[in-house]
Amino acid sequence: MSDxxxxxxxxxxxDESQEDVMTPAELIAKLEEAWxxxxxxxxxxxxxxxxxxxxxxxxxxxxxxxxxVKKGDAKASIHRMEIDRIRFxxxxxxxxRLQKIEKFFPHVLEREKSRGEGDPSLLSPEEFxxxxxxxxxxxxxxxxxxxxxxxxxxxxxxMLRAVPEPSLDSFVFLRVKERQENILVEPETDxxxxxxxxxxxxxxxxxxxxxxxxxxxxxxVQLI
Numbered sequence: 001m002s003d004x005x006x007x008x009x010x011x012x013x014x015d016e017s018q019e020d021v022m023t024p025a026e027l028i029a030k031l032e033e034a035w036x037x038x039x040x041x042x043x044x045x046x047x048x049x050x051x052x053x054x055x056x057x058x059x060x061x062x063x064x065x066x067x068x069v070k071k072g073d074a075k076a077s078i079h080r081m082e083i084d085r086i087r088f089x090x091x092x093x094x095x096x097r098l099q100k101i102e103k104f105f106p107h108v109l110e111r112e113k114s115r116g117e118g119d120p121s122l123l124s125p126e127e128f129x130x131x132x133x134x135x136x137x138x139x140x141x142x143x144x145x146x147x148x149x150x151x152x153x154x155x156x157x158x159m160l161r162a163v164p165e166p167s168l169d170s171f172v173f174l175r176v177k178e179r180q181e182n183i184l185v186e187p188e189t190d191x192x193x194x195x196x197x198x199x200x201x202x203x204x205x206x207x208x209x210x211x212x213x214x215x216x217x218x219x220x221v222q223l224i
Contacts, residue, residue: 024058028086031055035093037216040173040223042209043166044100044108045216049124055090059083101131104166106159109135135159168210176203178220185211 022030034048062083069076101108101123109131112122123131139159147155176199185207186195199205204224215221 022054027051027054027058028089031086031089031093033219033222035089035096037223038093038096038100041213041216042168042170042172043213044097044104044111044122046120046122047097047124047127052090052094055086059086059090062086097127098130100166101127102134104163105131105134105138106163107165110160168213170209171206172209172212173204173206173224174212174216174221175224176201176205176221180215180220183211183215 030048030051034045034051038045062079066076066079066083069079108122112128112131115122139157142157143155147157179201180199182196183199184194184196199221212221216223
């Protein structure tokens with residue numbers, strides 16, 4: 001037998017594949033987490049295209065199941081409300097990402113270009129194509145409307161300097177999902193000592209985003 005077996009004779013590969021399978025409730029919870037994090041984060045977060053694709057497949061199945069429900073059944077309206085709720089979260093999540101791409105497009109593309117090999121992609125292929133097209137269209141518009149009328153030495157523009165960066169020092173509300181110790185809230189300065197806190201599981205806080213950005217990425221905290 002070519003498949004590896006554990007000590008008790010079970011198929012390790014099969015066990016691992018089963019761990020990757022999510023229930024519909026877990027999938028929707030993943031979507032809600034990604035949606036809230038994206039909605040309240042000042043910067044564009046790592047894309048969750050695998051969650052989006054799975055949710056779209058789940059919506060297709062739910063729509064098909066709804067068609068089989070008898071007319072007049074009270075369950076139909078409940079299922080329809082749940083489908084509408086999921087569609088709203090999905091649309092809002094994707095819309096939030098597109099708005100950030102439009103607002104910070106040169107910085108988004110720069111982050112995507114400079115990410116290391118093996119690092120998770122910030123943009124989905126569709127978002128990357130959109131960001132590049134938006135960048136090119138913006139440059140074309142600026143040249144046609146303003147830059148060509150400027151003196152030769154002013155006919156170029158540095159997009160990275162012209163477009164503001166996301167404000168990572170803005171404050172966000174968060175809920176702790178996994179206990180964290182020795183989180184540096186404020187570094188030591190001439191006027192104050194460094195401020196370090198422990199974050200207890202289930203606790204809620206208002207903190208500077210820059211401080212907890214790695215915890216958002218790892219899933220240790222949830223923006224609310």
